[in-house]
Amino acid sequence: MGPDALNHLPQGHLHKRTAQLTNPSVLENPRICKSFIVGKCPYDIFSGTKENFGRCPKIHQEKYKLLYEAARAKGIKMPRHDYELDYLRDLEIFINECNRKIEMAERRLRYTAEEKESLSNITREMDELDTRIALTTQEIQILSDKEDLDKAIDLSKSLKRYVHDRSELASTYSEMLENINQSAQQKLQVCTECGAYLSRLDNDKRLVDHFMGKIHLGYVEMRNIAREIRGRTE
Template identity: 40%
Template sequence: MAAEQRKLLEQLMGSSTTSRSAQLSLNDPKVCRSYLVGTCPHDLFTNTKQDLGTCPKVHAEGLKVEYEALSDREKQRYGFEYDYMRDLQKYIDDCNRRIDAAQRRLEKTPDEIRQTNVLLKGIADLSTSIECGLLEVEILGSMGEVSRAQDELFRVRQAAQTKAERERELKALSDTSGPSGHQKLQVCDVCGAYLSRLDNDRRLADHFYGKMHLGYAQMQYYSSSISNTLE
């Protein structure tokens, strides 16, 4: 049971849950400090292979609002950011260990993995750009904006050429790296999932914008931001 189920349960339980939450204070050990500061890791991976289940601590929306209203100095006095950073780092470290293990299984060099992930991300971004550009051309054409439509079409064609070049680079890298048994696989350096180089653009985009990938990306972003703030 995760975030959506938690909300449903709270609605079903009604005022009794609200009453108990109202009795808690910010520094109560039963309160989830990660939820107060940002996003609790238990809420990031619902219905994925990394689902962490329900957080054992209380997520009280009223306390979150109260905490967010505090001044920076008051927040520093509580020190919840340190707790949040430690919580995030635990899951980030676990993910990094999985990534290292997956990379060793593929027997690929770190540089080959980095190049592959950069190319995959670039291809996915270009595909999205091309789709949006074609839609813009259609809209401009229907509005009679012929000149602007032609300019946008030119940009779409340039993006398509760049995408074709990146796909050729990816194929060349695929043909020269990794053992033959794993030649079509690579590891995502954010979430540790295996990706196939044979996947089409839509499947790759689904991965990069999927809940598990975005969850770990969000963890890394929050951890880095808090670390910089506390320095």
């Protein structure tokens, strides 16, 4: 399109185009990402990490961010919405999901501790079965000596059941003990910012790598921004 082509544009076209680039009302488009124009979209914060949530379904264009910042600098209020509240809502969706992940992770660690407490109960049950097995074996031997085979056979069925139950308990005990030992060796705890598992046995470098990691810093940043916005709006 050459310079002369501008003369053939509909009357008011340039004015309309300019107004669109300076009038904050264009930001009311629900397809425009309010988090992007106000601050940082959570989708962008975790881009390229293990917690990559994909691409934001809304529009990210720098011209809208610049328009918003210019309007704010001039004290121009947004037409109908407080976009900071929209931003806070988006942040809280990700923060609440992270909080659920933290709660689940802590529950798993608590469950392992509960397993440890229940070992004594399983041990007591196995002791009781050991006693039953020993007494039943002796009784079967006595009945066999007396040639009371019918009662001996009936008791043999009970003995078989006791041995089976004892074996099942022993298997459960071994599995629980393995889980407890593994937890004790790792001494795990949950990061209250991002929900990752941390080992209290990790060296300083590994801990620094975690706390300086993009995921951890991303959640810390989101939580701080959310607190700031809540403080301004309360």
